[in-house]
Amino acid sequence: MNNRVENLTACEKCKNICCCSSGCEISLDDLKDFNKEILVKILQTGIVSIDWWEGDPRCDYRGNELLDWEKDVPEDVIEEIKDIPLGVSKCYFLRIKNKNGKTIDPAWGGECLLHSISAKCLIPLEHRPLAASTIVPKDENHPRCISSKRYTKKVISLQYLKFHSIFQEIYFEIGVDYPYKDNSVEELLKYLK
Numbered sequence: 001m002n003n004r005v006e007n008l009t010a011c012e013k014c015k016n017i018c019c020c021s022s023g024c025e026i027s028l029d030d031l032k033d034f035n036k037e038i039l040v041k042i043l044q045t046g047i048v049s050i051d052w053w054e055g056d057p058r059c060d061y062r063g064n065e066l067l068d069w070e071k072d073v074p075e076d077v078i079e080e081i082k083d084i085p086l087g088v089s090k091c092y093f094l095r096i097k098n099k100n101g102k103t104i105d106p107a108w109g110g111e112c113l114l115h116s117i118s119a120k121c122l123i124p125l126e127h128r129p130l131a132a133s134t135i136v137p138k139d140e141n142h143p144r145c146i147s148s149k150r151y152t153k154k155v156i157s158l159q160y161l162k163f164h165s166i167f168q169e170i171y172f173e174i175g176v177d178y179p180y181k182d183n184s185v186e187e188l189l190k191y192l193k
Contacts, residue, residue, distance in 0.1 A: 003134065004125055004126065004128065004130070004133035004134065005133065005134065005135070005136055006120075006125050006133070016115065017145075018132065018135060018145055019111065019112045019115035019121070019132075020111050020112075020115065021109050021110075021111075022095070022098060022107060022109050022110060022111075022112065023049065023095045023096030023097050023098050023101070023110075023112040023113060023114070024095060024096050024112065024128075024129045024131045024132035025051075025093055025094070025095045025129065025131040025151065025153055025156040026048065026093070026094040026095060026096070026129045026131070026156075027129065027130050027131060027150075027151055027155075027156045027159060028156075028159045028160065029130055029150070029151075029159075029193075030129045030130055030192055030193060031191055031192065031193065032191055032192070032193055033191075034163065035166070036166045036169065036170070038191060039094075039163075039166060039167075039170060040170065041187075041190075041191065042094065042188065042191050043103050043170070043174070043178055044178050044187075045178070045181075045184045045187040045188045046097075046103075046178040046179045046180040046181055046184045047096060047097055047113060047114065047180060047184045047185065047187075047188050048094050048095070048096060048097060048103075048188065049094070049095055049096070049097045049098070049101050049102065049103055049104070049105040049107070050092055050093075050094060050103065050104050050105070050167060050170065050171065051092070051093055051094070051095050051105060051106055051107060052090040052091055052092045052093065052106055052157070053090070053091040053093070053153065053154065053157040054090065054106070055088075055089065055090070055091070056086055056087055056088045056089075056091055057069060057091055057154045057157055057158055058086055058158075059086055059087060063086070063087050065086055072149045072152070072154075072155070073154070073155055073158060074149070074150050074155065077155060077158050077159055080159075080162055081158055081161045081162060084161055084162065084164075088161070088164055090167075091157040091158065091160070091161055091164075092157065092160055092163075092164065092167035092168075092171070093153070093156045093157040093159075093160045094160070096112055096113060096114055096123075096129065097112075097113040097180075098110030098111060098112060098113060099111045099112070099113050099115075101113065102177050103174060103176070103177045103178050104171060104174060104177075113180060114185070122185050123185060123188070123189070123192070124189075127189055127192045127193070129151075129192075130148070130150075130151045131147055131151040131152075131153075131156065134147060134148040134151055135147050
């Protein structure tokens with residue numbers, strides 16, 4: 001279903017702009033399971049940040065429902081959130097931390113913590129978040145890459161909307177920044193498919 005790709009030649013052509021602009025989003029499709037306890041353990045690996053879409057992706061800046069918010073959103077995601085009221089102030093999601101990033105980090109960019117000099121992600125391809133591992137080069141003339149419509153920041157934030165209250169609790173409870181450790185990748189792999 002999800003064809004993971006690693007095209008280092010294409011990455012070199014565009015100067016690894018994806019990994020250099022931010023850590024990739026982690027979709028619910030990437031995780032074996034999700035609840036508050038698992039969220040805390042994922043954050044404790046020191047690799048993952050809670051980030052958010054400012055406002056509700058289904059609304060304009062005034063809180064009015066956008067007529068086309070469902071465009072490019074998979075049917076199963078629309079179905080899962082159809083009964084969730086509009087108007088959240090933050091639509092939380094998980095992503096790999098940026099270098100010098102924090103555990104709670106509404107970053108507007110920064111190089112991915114796991115991006116190495118060799119342009120290879122430290123997470124093995126078979127476990128790499130789908131937002132990163134389903135990216136394919138757009139075409140020969142435009143080396144900017146595109147991600148599957150299912151794994152855009154907007155769709156991933158909407159996937160997590162059903163867990164909004166858990167994110168709110170963690171957002172207000174977490175009082176530390178979890179550091180990266182030598183075994184952080186191995187710890188995160190316990191929770192990734």
